[in-house]
Amino acid sequence: MSNIVGQCPICGRDMEEGSSIDRHHFTPKSEGGKAMDYIHRVCHTKIHSLFTNKELATHYDTPEKLLENIHVQRFVKWIRKKGPSFYTKNKRRRTKQ
16 A cells, blocks of 8 residues: 655655655755755656756746746646656656756
């Protein structure tokens, strides 16, 4: 039996305790961020494959701002069909926005 610890603020799927979730600083620590939240590991790697830490700090420092981005929207549409512990490596974009 899995232990649900809440919903991911990015994809909205249930999060199960364990290796399928990560801590994420919406303003990266390298840019002065302190507050963090738990999100799916797959969502976390996707965010960092799309944006630099500077971009995250200046434009995408909340889940709501991230969800306004078309690439994140496409990812969320795809990932919502997967189970709560689903993980796959994200292909890195050749150039970040």
